[in-house]
Amino acid sequence: MKIPKRIQPLVEDGLVDEVISQLMSGKEATVFMVRCGDVIRCAKVYKEANKRSFKKAAQYQEGRKSRNSRRARAMEKGSKYGRNQQEQAWQNAEVDALYTLAAAGVRVPEPYGCFDGVLLMELITDDEGDVAPRLNDISMSAEQAIEDHQIVMIYIMRMLCAGIVHGDLSEFNVLVDEYGPVIIDLPQAVDAAANNNAKRMLARDVNNMTTYYGQYAPELLKSRYAQEMWALYENAELTPETQLTGLFKENTKSANVDNVLEEIKAAFAEEEARLQRIREAEEVS
Numbered sequence: 001m002k003i004p005k006r007i008q009p010l011v012e013d014g015l016v017d018e019v020i021s022q023l024m025s026g027k028e029a030t031v032f033m034v035r036c037g038d039v040i041r042c043a044k045v046y047k048e049a050n051k052r053s054f055k056k057a058a059q060y061q062e063g064r065k066s067r068n069s070r071r072a073r074a075m076e077k078g079s080k081y082g083r084n085q086q087e088q089a090w091q092n093a094e095v096d097a098l099y100t101l102a103a104a105g106v107r108v109p110e111p112y113g114c115f116d117g118v119l120l121m122e123l124i125t126d127d128e129g130d131v132a133p134r135l136n137d138i139s140m141s142a143e144q145a146i147e148d149h150q151i152v153m154i155y156i157m158r159m160l161c162a163g164i165v166h167g168d169l170s171e172f173n174v175l176v177d178e179y180g181p182v183i184i185d186l187p188q189a190v191d192a193a194a195n196n197n198a199k200r201m202l203a204r205d206v207n208n209m210t211t212y213y214g215q216y217a218p219e220l221l222k223s224r225y226a227q228e229m230w231a232l233y234e235n236a237e238l239t240p241e242t243q244l245t246g247l248f249k250e251n252t253k254s255a256n257v258d259n260v261l262e263e264i265k266a267a268f269a270e271e272e273a274r275l276q277r278i279r280e281a282e283e284v285s
Contacts, residue, residue: 001019001020001021001022002019003019004019004030004032004045006045006116006117006118007019007032007034007043007045007118009115009116010043010115010116010118010120013115015036015115015120016034016035016036016043016120017034017035017036017037018034018035019032019033019034019043020032020033020034020035020040021033023042023131026185028046028047028185028187028188029044029045029046029047029119029187030044030045030047031043031044031045032045033123033131034120036112036120040123041112041120041121041122041123042109042120042121042122042123043118043119043120044094044118044119044120044121045117045118046087046090046091046117046118046119046187048087087117090187091114091117091119091187092114093186093187093188093189094111094114094119094185094186094187094189095111095113095114095119097164097186097189098110098111098121098186099111100162100164101158101159101162101164101183101186103162104158104159104161104162104240105158105240106155106158106159106162106183107155107179107180107181107182107183108182108183108184108186109121109122109123109124109182109184110122124175124177124182124184125177126176126177126178127177127178132175132176132177132182133175133176134171134172134173134174134175134176135171135172135174135175135176135181135212136171136172136212138176139216140216141216142216142217143217144216145213145214145216145217145220146213146217146219146220148176148180148181148213149209149210149213149217149220151180151181152174152181152183152209152213153206153209153225153244153246154244155181155183156169156202156205156206156209156225156229157229157238157240157242157244158240159183160192160202160229160230160233160238161233161238161239161240163191163192163193164189164190164191164192165189165190165192165195165198165201165202165205166183166186166188166189166201166205167188167189167190167201167205168185168188168205169183169204169205169208169209170205170208170209170212171208171209171212173185174209192233199230202226202229202230203226203227203230205226206225206226206229207226210223210225223246223247224246224247224248225244225246227248227250228244228245228246228247228248229244231248
């Protein structure tokens with residue numbers, strides 16, 4: 001097929017030898033199957049910001065820090081340079097997330113680098129060597145749904161342990177090969193600790209996946225993995241080895257307001273006594 005304009009520089013630099021076909025076009029990018037030497041990979045061509053239909057991008061970028069102070073100021077001001085830097089940060093976020101999650105034990109495509117808005121990465125295939133289908137394109141037994149749902153919950157947990165929330169996880173962002181689910185599409189991944197929307201996004205990711213698998217195994221719809229994960233995460237008790245149960249009980253015990261007020265008064269009194277000792281010492285000297 002004709003080489004897309006955005007991929008042409010990669011061909012000229014010898015990174016891509018042939019563009020075989022277009023695999024899909026989504027809200028933030030178009031993905032092509034390409035040949036790199038003797039290896040078939042995929043090239044994800046990010047759409048420009050004004051052509052990208054990803055909604056509420058700002059809430060996903062909250063908490064992302066730039067180490068370059070000039071770049072950070074430009075991004076805040078919204079200058080042309082700042083917009084370009086923000087676009088690069090959006091694209092690089094996916095590369096960084098892929099490396100981080102692979103190291104954390106989450107199945108994701110292996111990245112080979114991002115070049116001028118084109119991400120080269122592993123092509124996920126099925127047992128016959130064809131492009132692996134998306135989760136929404138396959139059906140399964142109840143037993144398979146329960147097994148794969150458990151795997152995805154573990155992946156989400158490991159992502160959270162690595163400080164990342166996917167933010168847009170659904171049956172459209174999961175591929176299935178002979179070994180099971182593979183998580184894809186991560187440019188909007190958020191920092192779990194720095195983004196105020198992280199808890200809500202985690203709950204949405206879990207709910208999307210549970211709802212999908214739940215159509216094959218309705219008992220999954222009663223699980224509460226998101227609440228369980230986040231409670232453990234907030235208490236610094238979540239680890240990659242945590243055995244999730246899918247059970248969670250809200251803490252309905254109301255706080256003893258009188259005791260809290262007494263503790264506050266005691267703290268104030270202790271601080272006042274400390275300051276008084278300092279004043280007395282200064283008067284003596």
